[in-house]
Amino acid sequence: MLYIEAARHFWEGDWVAGLASFYPPLFPLMIAAVYPLFGDWELAGQFWPLVLGILVLFPLFGLLQRIYGHRVAYAGLLFYGMSPYLARLSLEVRTELPYTFFLVVSLFFLQRGLENEKRMPLFVSGIVSALAYLARPEGIGLMVGGAAYLFYRQWGVGLPGRSLLKPAALVLGFALVAAPYVLYLRWDTGNWLISRKASFIVSLGLARYDPDGDQVGVKESAEVSIVRLISSRPLSYAGKVLIDSFRSLGYYFEALHYSYLPFLFIGWILYFRGRFWEKGDSLLIAVIAFYLGVFALLYVTRRYGIPLVPISLGWVGAGFLAVKEYTCNRWGRKGMLITGLVLLLFTVGTLPKTLQAIGEDKFYLRLAGAYLKEKPDRPTIVTTNGRVAFYAAGANRILVKKSNELAGFLETADCDYIALDKKAYLESESALKQHGWSLEKEFSAGDREALFVLRRAAGS
Numbered sequence: 080m081l082y083i084e085a086a087r088h089f090w091e092g093d094w095v096a097g098l099a100s101f102y103p104p105l106f107p108l109m110i111a112a113v114y115p116l117f118g119d120w121e122l123a124g125q126f127w128p129l130v131l132g133i134l135v136l137f138p139l140f141g142l143l144q145r146i147y148g149h150r151v152a153y154a155g156l157l158f159y160g161m162s163p164y165l166a167r168l169s170l171e172v173r174t175e176l177p178y179t180f181f182l183v184v185s186l187f188f189l190q191r192g193l194e195n196e197k198r199m200p201l202f203v204s205g206i207v208s209a210l211a212y213l214a215r216p217e218g219i220g221l222m223v224g225g226a227a228y229l230f231y232r233q234w235g236v237g238l239p240g241r242s243l244l245k246p247a248a249l250v251l252g253f254a255l256v257a258a259p260y261v262l263y264l265r266w267d268t269g270n271w272l273i274s275r276k277a278s279f280i281v282s283l284g285l286a287r288y289d290p291d292g293d294q295v296g297v298k299e300s301a302e303v304s305i306v307r308l309i310s311s312r313p314l315s316y317a318g319k320v321l322i323d324s325f326r327s328l329g330y331y332f333e334a335l336h337y338s339y340l341p342f343l344f345i346g347w348i349l350y351f352r353g354r355f356w357e358k359g360d361s362l363l364i365a366v367i368a369f370y371l372g373v374f375a376l377l378y379v380t381r382r383y384g385i386p387l388v389p390i391s392l393g394w395v396g397a398g399f400l401a402v403k404e405y406t407c408n409r410w411g412r413k414g415m416l417i418t419g420l421v422l423l424l425f426t427v428g429t430l431p432k433t434l435q436a437i438g439e440d441k442f443y444l445r446l447a448g449a450y451l452k453e454k455p456d457r458p459t460i461v462t463t464n465g466r467v468a469f470y471a472a473g474a475n476r477i478l479v480k481k482s483n484e485l486a487g488f489l490e491t492a493d494c495d496y497i498a499l500d501k502k503a504y505l506e507s508e509s510a511l512k513q514h515g516w517s518l519e520k521e522f523s524a525g526d527r528e529a530l531f532v533l534r535r536a537a538g539s
Contacts, residue, residue, distance in 0.1 A: 208222045323379045458494075
C-alpha cells in the first residue's frame with residue numbers, strides 16, 4: 080500500500096513526500112493520474128496492471144512475430160492468456176505488470192533497431208527502458224544490457240554497420256528520462272544511487288545465509304553503500320551468490336509455471352541447434368540470463384521472475400508447435416487428437432492455478448480493516464499492518480507501528496484498539512495482558528497468518 084500512500088502525496092501536491100517514497104515514483108504518479116476517474120485509491124491502483132496487462136499483447140505479438148513468425152507469435156499469446164501469475168497479478172496494486180509492459184515495449188523497439196540501420200527505434204527503446212526503471216529499479220538493466228548486447232552484435236558477431244551511434248542512441252533516450260530522478264536522489268540523500276532500496280534488498284539476501292550480520296532497515300537503505308555492505312561480509316556474500324544462482328533459475332521456472340516447462344525445454348533445444356548466437360532470440364536469452372545473474376547478486380524471489388515470462392513464450396510456443404508437427408507427421412490425423420490431448424493435460428495442470436482467487440490469502444486483512452472502520456466514536460487505532468491501516472481509514476485515527484516499537488508504546492499507549500499480526504501478537508501477548516488489553520476478535524487465513532484486534536479493558 081506504499082504505492083497508494085505516495086500517490087496520495089502526489090495528488091495532494093506534496094511532491095517532496097511523494098518522491099521520498101521507498102519506491103520509484105512512476106507507478107504512484109500513474110495511480111494519482113487516474114484517481115479522479117474512480118474516486119477510490121485501490122481501484123485506481125488496480126487499473127494500470129489490468130489495462131497494461133492487456134495492452135502488452137500488442138508489442139509482445141510484434142516482438143515474437145519479428146523473431147519467430149506469425150504461428151509462434153499466436154501460440155505465445157495463447158500461453159500468455161493462461162499464465163497463472165500474470166493473470167493473478169492483473170488486479171493487484173503492484174508494479175509487475177506495468178513494468179512488464181515497459182520491458183516488452185523496450186525490447187520490441189530494441190529488436191527493430193537491430194534489424195535496420197535506423198537509430199530512432201533504439202532511442203525510443205531507451206526512453207521506454209527509463210520508464211521501466213522509474214517503475215522498478217531493475218529497469219536500468221534494460222539500458223545496460225541493451226547497450227552491451229548492441230556492442231556484442233556489432234563487434235562480437237561481426238554484423239555489418241558497426242557504429243557507436245546505436246548504443247549511444249539507446250543510452251541517450253534512457254538518460255533524458257531517468258536523469259532527473261537520479262539527480263533528485265543525489266540531492267536528497269547526498270549519495271549517487273539508482274534506488275533507495277538497493278542496500279535493503281542486498282541486506283535481505285544476505286540475511287538468508289548470515290542471519291547474525293547487521294541488517295539494513297528501510298530508512299537506512301539510502302545511506303548505506305552496497306559496496307561497504309558486501310565488503311563487510313565477503314564470504315557470506317560469495318556463498319549467497321553461488322546458491323542464489325541456482326535459486327534464481329528455480330524461481331524463474333516457478334514464475335513461468337511448471338506446466339510450461341516441457342514446451343520451454345523443447346523450444347530451447349530448437350534454439351541451441353546451429354549457430355544460436357546469431358539467431359534473433361539471442362536477444363531474449365541474453366536478457367533472461369542477464370537478469371537471473373543480477374537477481375543472484377541482489378535478491379531472488381518469484382516476483383522478480385514474473386516479468387521474464389512473456390519474453391519466454393516464444394520458446395514455449397515453438398515447443399508446442401514442434402510437438403504438434405511431430406505427432407501429425409508421425410500419426411497423421413491421429414496426431415491432431417494426440418496434440419489435443421497434450422493441450423488438454425496442459426490446461427488441466429494450469430487453469431486451476433490461473434483461476435485461483437486473486438489476493439485470497441490477504442482477504443482476512445480487508446475484513447479486519449472493514450471491521451475497524453465501522454467502530455463508532457472515532458477511535459484511535461494502532462496496527463502493525465499497512466493493509467489493515469489502509470482498509471480501516473475513515474473517521475478514525477490510524478497509527479502504524481513496527482513490531483519492535485510495541486514494547487515501549489504499550490507503556491504510554493493512548494489508543495482504543497490495537498490490531499496486530501500473529502507474530503507481533505504472540506511476542507507481546509503477556510505485555511498486552513499486563514497493560515489491560517484483551518482480545519476482541521481474530522481474523523485468520525488458515526493456520527499460518529492471522530490478525531488480532533484487541534481492546535483496552537474498562538478502567539485500564
